[in-house]
Amino acid sequence: MDVKAAVAFAPSQPLSIETVQLEGPKSGEVLVEIKATGVCHTDAYTLSGADPEGLFPAILGHEGAGVVMEVGDEVKSVKVGDRVIPLYTPECRQCEYCLSGKTNLCQAIRITQGKGLMPDGTSRFSLNGQMIHHYMGTSTFSNYIVLPEIAVAKIREDAPFDKVCLIGCGVTTGIGAVINTAKVEPGANVVVFGLGGVGLNVIQAAKMVGANMIIGVDLNSKKRELAEKFGMTHFVNPSEVEGDLVPYLVDLTKGGADYTFECIGNIKVMRQALECCHKGWGVSVIVGVAGAGQEISTRPFQLVTGRVWKGTAFGGAKGRTDVPKIVDWYMNGKINIDDLVNKIMPIEQVNEAFDLMHKGEVIRTVLTF
Numbered sequence: 214m215d216v217k218a219a220v221a222f223a224p225s226q227p228l229s230i231e232t233v234q235l236e237g238p239k240s241g242e243v244l245v246e247i248k249a250t251g252v253c254h255t256d257a258y259t260l261s262g263a264d265p266e267g268l269f270p271a272i273l274g275h276e277g278a279g280v281v282m283e284v285g286d287e288v289k290s291v292k293v294g295d296r297v298i299p300l301y302t303p304e305c306r307q308c309e310y311c312l313s314g315k316t317n318l319c320q321a322i323r324i325t326q327g328k329g330l331m332p333d334g335t336s337r338f339s340l341n342g343q344m345i346h347h348y349m350g351t352s353t354f355s356n357y358i359v360l361p362e363i364a365v366a367k368i369r370e371d372a373p374f375d376k377v378c379l380i381g382c383g384v385t386t387g388i389g390a391v392i393n394t395a396k397v398e399p400g401a402n403v404v405v406f407g408l409g410g411v412g413l414n415v416i417q418a419a420k421m422v423g424a425n426m427i428i429g430v431d432l433n434s435k436k437r438e439l440a441e442k443f444g445m446t447h448f449v450n451p452s453e454v455e456g457d458l459v460p461y462l463v464d465l466t467k468g469g470a471d472y473t474f475e476c477i478g479n480i481k482v483m484r485q486a487l488e489c490c491h492k493g494w495g496v497s498v499i500v501g502v503a504g505a506g507q508e509i510s511t512r513p514f515q516l517v518t519g520r521v522w523k524g525t526a527f528g529g530a531k532g533r534t535d536v537p538k539i540v541d542w543y544m545n546g547k548i549n550i551d552d553l554v555n556k557i558m559p560i561e562q563v564n565e566a567f568d569l570m571h572k573g574e575v576i577r578t579v580l581t582f
């Protein structure tokens with residue numbers, strides 16, 4: 214079938230809206246009509262050419278929501294008409310990783326997904342006979358996509374696409390980091406570095422679980438107001454702190470934070486986030502994605518004396534199990550997504566959406582079809 218997609222033909226070039234050919238679902242796969250998609254930094258990172266695993270030509274996008282239009286043989290968990298969120302981290306419930314109960318990093322389709330292909334080793338997208346890669350197993354910058362059944366989360370039918378699409382990445386990443394990875398408990402003191410879409414979700418989850426101090430750190434003081442709306446109790450702009458940031462934060466938390474979250478992707482900040490943790494038990498979670506090849510460092514003494522360094526992908530969430538719950542939280546007013554969506558525009562304006570993100574003027578732009 215013919216579909217409308219924003220195609221990335223080469224690194225650092227604007228995306229181009231094209232009529233692309235899409236093959237239908239095979240056994241165990243579903244066809245999904247994408248209704249809305251967020252534009253996330255990971256899309257921009259791959260488009261920039263800096264991502265060593267980036268493949269071109271490709272259809273980017275991984276933060277979407279839509280409706281099942283057709284199912285292949287053997288598909289049992291979803292049916293035509295179901296609302297779904299595509300999962301770049303699938304959940305097969307059968308592989309060693311899923312069965313461990315210790316991780317969300319399902320490996321069932323990892324190898325082909327990393328090559329921009331469906332599990333059978335082919336792409337369903339082509340343009341005039343030329344193969345186009347899938348991206349993160351999702352490619353939500355296309356109005357129709359094919360996904361393995363294990364890579365869709367069925368959600369309730371009254372969920373608005375242009376908000377819950379963010380649960381496909383940023384919202385779940387931030388909330389999950391608090392709930393699944395750090396397991397923040399009531400009364401804990403928390404420091405969040407970076408108050409973008411991810412950091413704001415860390416803040417609202419910290420508030421939800423009953424954290425005591427929720428300190429936000431950002432170089433941009435304009436982020437303060439919205440972060441307070443999400444539950445931040447103290448704001449720190451490192452450029453306004455006299456002396457080093459780490460002792461300042463240790464002082465503010467009276468001995469160090471119980472939990473810290475790096476939501477920027479800056480390796481220097483990752484070190485600060487670890488070192489402002491409380492001696493004996495403070496846990497620092499790396500949420501932001503650093504550039505390829507970068508390395509973190511600290512003195513091992515920091516770990517010997519009880520601080521813990523962790524990382525999280527997709528907030529440690531098991532997509533098919535956890536994503537529908539987070540959609541319910543949004544629908545029940547437990548979490549705020551509306552204030553994360555600053556602009557909604559048609560897919561035709563995808564390049565403008567990237568410009569807005571680079572200027573830092575929006576938390577998220579959502580594209581519709």
Ligand code: APR
Binds near residue numbers: 254383409411436451
């Ligand atoms: N110290 C403090 N704050 C900083 C610093 C710094 N050195 N550098 C950047 N910031 C702030 C920015 O001002 C911005 O408010 O960090 C925030 C980052 O927010 P966004 O750019 O909106 O990024 P976000 O979408 O939240 O993603 C954060 O997570 O998913 C990953 O790839 C993504 O690594 C990125 C991170």
Ligand code: ZN
Binds near residue numbers: 310311319321
């Ligand atoms: Zn699995």
